[in-house]
Amino acid sequence: MSHLLEVKNLDVKFDTDEGRITAVENISLSVDQGEVLGIVGESGSGKSVTAKSIMKLNPGNTSYNEDAEIILDNENVLQFTSKQDLKKIRGGKVSMIFQEPMASFAPAIKIGAQMVEQLLIHKNINKEEAKSISINMLKRVGIADAEKRFNQYAFELSGGMRQRAMIAMALSTMPKLLLADEPTTALDVTIQAQVINLIKDIIKEYQMGVIFITHDLGVIAQVADHVAVMYLGSVVEKGPVNEILKNPKHPYTKGLLQALPDINNLDAPLSPIPGNIPSPLDRPTGCVFRTRCPHHNPEGKDGKIEMKLIEVETGHWVDQCGIKCGQNG
Amino acid sequence: MGDNLISVNNVSVNFDYQENFISKKQKIHAVNNINIKIKKGSFFGLVGESGSGKTTLGRAILGANKISSGNVIFHDDERDYDLTDMNKQDLKEYRKKAQLIFQDPYAALSPRMTVRDIIAEPLEVMKITNSRQETDERVRDIASKCRLNIEHLRRFPHAFSGGQRQRISIARALVSNPKFIVADESVAALDVSIQADILNLLKQLQTELNLTYLFISHDLSVVAHVCDVVAVMYLGHIVEMGPSRELFKNPKHSYTKALLSSIPSIDPEKRSEAIELKGEIPSALNPPPGCVFRTRCPNPGVDCKGGEIKMGLIEVEPGHWVDQCCAL
Numbered sequence: 315m316s317h318l319l320e321v322k323n324l325d326v327k328f329d330t331d332e333g334r335i336t337a338v339e340n341i342s343l344s345v346d347q348g349e350v351l352g353i354v355g356e357s358g359s360g361k362s363v364t365a366k367s368i369m370k371l372n373p374g375n376t377s378y379n380e381d382a383e384i385i386l387d388n389e390n391v392l393q394f395t396s397k398q399d400l401k402k403i404r405g406g407k408v409s410m411i412f413q414e415p416m417a418s419f420a421p422a423i424k425i426g427a428q429m430v431e432q433l434l435i436h437k438n439i440n441k442e443e444a445k446s447i448s449i450n451m452l453k454r455v456g457i458a459d460a461e462k463r464f465n466q467y468a469f470e471l472s473g474g475m476r477q478r479a480m481i482a483m484a485l486s487t488m489p490k491l492l493l494a495d496e497p498t499t500a501l502d503v504t505i506q507a508q509v510i511n512l513i514k515d516i517i518k519e520y521q522m523g524v525i526f527i528t529h530d531l532g533v534i535a536q537v538a539d540h541v542a543v544m545y546l547g548s549v550v551e552k553g554p555v556n557e558i559l560k561n562p563k564h565p566y567t568k569g570l571l572q573a574l575p576d577i578n579n580l581d582a583p584l585s586p587i588p589g590n591i592p593s594p595l596d597r598p599t600g601c602v603f604r605t606r607c608p609h610h611n612p613e614g615k616d617g618k619i620e621m622k623l624i625e626v627e628t629g630h631w632v633d634q635c636g637i638k639c640g641q642n643g
Numbered sequence: 644m645g646d647n648l649i650s651v652n653n654v655s656v657n658f659d660y661q662e663n664f665i666s667k668k669q670k671i672h673a674v675n676n677i678n679i680k681i682k683k684g685s686f687f688g689l690v691g692e693s694g695s696g697k698t699t700l701g702r703a704i705l706g707a708n709k710i711s712s713g714n715v716i717f718h719d720d721e722r723d724y725d726l727t728d729m730n731k732q733d734l735k736e737y738r739k740k741a742q743l744i745f746q747d748p749y750a751a752l753s754p755r756m757t758v759r760d761i762i763a764e765p766l767e768v769m770k771i772t773n774s775r776q777e778t779d780e781r782v783r784d785i786a787s788k789c790r791l792n793i794e795h796l797r798r799f800p801h802a803f804s805g806g807q808r809q810r811i812s813i814a815r816a817l818v819s820n821p822k823f824i825v826a827d828e829s830v831a832a833l834d835v836s837i838q839a840d841i842l843n844l845l846k847q848l849q850t851e852l853n854l855t856y857l858f859i860s861h862d863l864s865v866v867a868h869v870c871d872v873v874a875v876m877y878l879g880h881i882v883e884m885g886p887s888r889e890l891f892k893n894p895k896h897s898y899t900k901a902l903l904s905s906i907p908s909i910d911p912e913k914r915s916e917a918i919e920l921k922g923e924i925p926s927a928l929n930p931p932p933g934c935v936f937r938t939r940c941p942n943p944g945v946d947c948k949g950g951e952i953k954m955g956l957i958e959v960e961p962g963h964w965v966d967q968c969c970a971l
Contacts, residue, residue, distance in 0.1 A: 356834035357805070472923050473693070502692035502861060507905040507917040529834060532907030536914055555911045573839040575864040577891060577906055584868060586840035590804045 317344040318523040319368065319386050319491055325379040326363050326372065326547075335594045337363045338547045340621065345491065345523040352538030352555065353527045354570070358591050360547040361527045365493045368525075369404050370394065387490060406436045409484035413496035415476035419468035426464035429483050436487045451482040455512055474505035478512070485516060492517075492524045498533060510536055531574055535559055540629075543567045546591060546602040548621055553630030563626060564636035566603050601635035609639045648823055648855045649681040649704060653713035656696075656703050660928065671927045673699040675879040675954070676713070681823075681855060681872075686846075688870030688887060689859045690902070694924050696879040697859045701825045704857065705741055706734060717741065717823070739769055742816040746828035748808035752800040758811055759796040762786060765819045781818060788848065789814040806837035810844065817852065827859045842869050863906055867891045872962075875899050878935040879927055880954050885963035895965040898936050934968035944971070 326338040338360040345351045353361045366372050368384055370391060384391040387407060394400050412418045420428060426448060433444040445464070452460035455478040468476055477497060484492060494513065498506040514537060517524055526537055534541055535555060542552040543566065551564040562568045569587040576582060589606040592598060600617030604610050613619050619638075623631040632640070656674040661667075674696045681687045689697045702708040704715055706726050715726040717737060724737050742765075745751040752761055762782045765771075772778040783793060789810045800808055809829065816824060826845065830838040846869060848854060860866050866873055867887055874884040875898065883896040894900045901918040908914075920939045925931060933950025937943050946952050947968045956964040 356836065474923055503863070503902060503905040504692060504920045505923065506907070507919060510907070511917070511919065530907065531835075532909050535909050535911045536907045538911075559909060559911055570835060571909070573836040574909065575839075575842075575862075575868040576909060577864040577867050577903070578908075580867055580888065580891075584839035584842055586838075586843065587836035590806060590837075 319345040322383040324382040329375045348521040350524040352534040352541045355544035359544040409489040410493040415480040451486045455482045563632040563640045650716040657711045688866040688873040691876035695876040741823040742821040744826045882966045896969040
């Protein structure tokens with residue numbers, strides 16, 4: 315069976331005044347129906363750029379490499395140029411939930427009107443039908459007084475409620491793929507728990523594929539089936555969630571886990587990853603992590619080992635330089 | 644007052660609120676009747692969701708918010724300062740001794756000043772040093788304690804990453820040689836690997852410079868790791884307070900329990916045992932009478948459901964205080 319989404323050898327570069335920046339390099343990922351792929355990494359690791367590429371939402375100075383493919387439902391999204399084609403994916407086959415729902419709703423248009431508008435664009439239905447679909451969806455995501463909320467503006471809703479409305483809006487067109495970009499980061503833990511449970515229920519119910527982007531490994535452990543760990547535009551390790559979190563091989567993944575305060579193990583010291591993430595303008599050659607790697611092997615240090623994922627266990631892929639370094643510590 | 648540095652006695656902070664100019668004036672009860680003692684050299688944690696009043700309380704302790712009733716005493720070596728009864732001179736002295744580290748290191752630093760000027764500004768404003776040479780010496784000293792390179796001092800903030808910027812903010816807060824630091828969500832905007840670095844730095848500076856912290860955070864795992872004493876706030880009240888290990892191992896209040904269970908576990912096999920709280924934190928404009936948590940409490944008792952039990956902490960174990968509604 316072919317995958318719902320398959321990203322092959324994707325490079326994303328931005329042309330800026332300071333030069334050409336490599337935001338994403340040679341990424342290959344796949345998502346199946348009903349599956350959640352988590353992407354973790356620090357700020358600047360290229361998680362959001364990867365997701366936005368799937369909807370071709372990156373800004374005008376973006377260039378993709380020629381041999382890259384983003385196959386969604388057997389069509390290569392990167393070949394789409396006409397408005398008509400792009401419309402099919404943006405909000406149609408693919409929907410996105412953002413981190414800050416206040417910034418993603420238009421402030422001067424009622425929530426209901428925004429929901430109806432996108433339904434009218436994507437579905438062949440009339441206004442009344444669109445309204446009832448929207449209200450049902452608002453109810454489905456646990457918003458009380460859905461009819462009242464339908465006629466309100468984004469600022470009248472609390473943070474958790476807004477995020478629910480955002481989810482309802484993203485789901486109302488019944489997309490095949492949902493891109494969730496840090497959807498719970500701005501929320502309090504109790505609300506985060508509610509939203510995570512909601513997203514999990516909805517995935518089960520509608521059997522959609524999901525890319526869940528977050529920097530929080532705890533959230534990943536709770537929602538994802540597979541995980542890709544990104545650093546400076548490259549995937550350094552990917553595999554089933556259990557495997558990655560319990561048996562990490564790459565020193566970066568290990569470092570992230572050791573830096574995380576664990577409430578069940580208060581005696582463990584917090585060990586930061588030394589140094590800072592380098593600027594994408596001077597991306598290290600060879601292994602991108604080598605400038606901060608605590609256990610680098612001599613060859614990796616010189617940047618002579620190219621980045622390449624190798625399968626160490628079934629479905630568990632690790633960058634080849636990272637395998638060697640990971641053995642040292 | 645022996646080993647306490649700060650005593651907060653029955654402090655409430657209210658704000659006036661008027662929806663529009665014809666509507667009635669209302670009061671927002673941001674912080675209600677808080678009593679805490681912060682020991683010298685301790686790392687005191689204040690946790691709670693947004694809207695729980697933790698920042699307001701932190702600012703009140705620094706004298707940045709007006710205290711509506713109650714008082715805050717700062718026990719210095721020679722004398723006590725009462726924050727609610729302070730003249731300008733005292734306030735100036737107090738500001739040298741109590742400082743704040745902000746959440747967002749991108750917003751907190753002026754983009755037009757060099758790092759040296761940013762760190763030196765408090766010394767100049769408070770007229771602590773007498774010559775440029777002396778100022779430079781203190782700046783260099785504190786910068787190296789905060790692990791900043793000396794050559795970084797000539798640069799502007801835009802050249803730095805989030806973690807480095809937060810170190811600059813810390814250096815600026817510490818340059819006047821304060822005794823008490825309020826760190827308001829100081830690691831919330833940072834990536835985990837950097838967060839660990841900043842937390843370790845705060846710990847290290849604490850012993851090196853004899854600091855006492857009030858650490859405000861919404862992240863319980865972080866608080867559990869660094870703090871000795873923790874107070875949990877909800878809707879302007881402290882609902883539970885105690886030594887951090889005791890409190891996290893043996894939480895008594897249903898809100899604390901719910902918060903702890905909501906932390907997403909790093910173990911994929913332990914999926915969601917979260918005690919799901921229904922709804923959201925009520926408005927501080929008209930908090931529920933009686934126990935403020937009862938509208939969301941997963942297992943309210945018969946009495947507290949009607950709001951008959953007043954808020955009030957009782958000591959269940961030595962040093963471990965719980966709101967009486969849940970303790971009973």
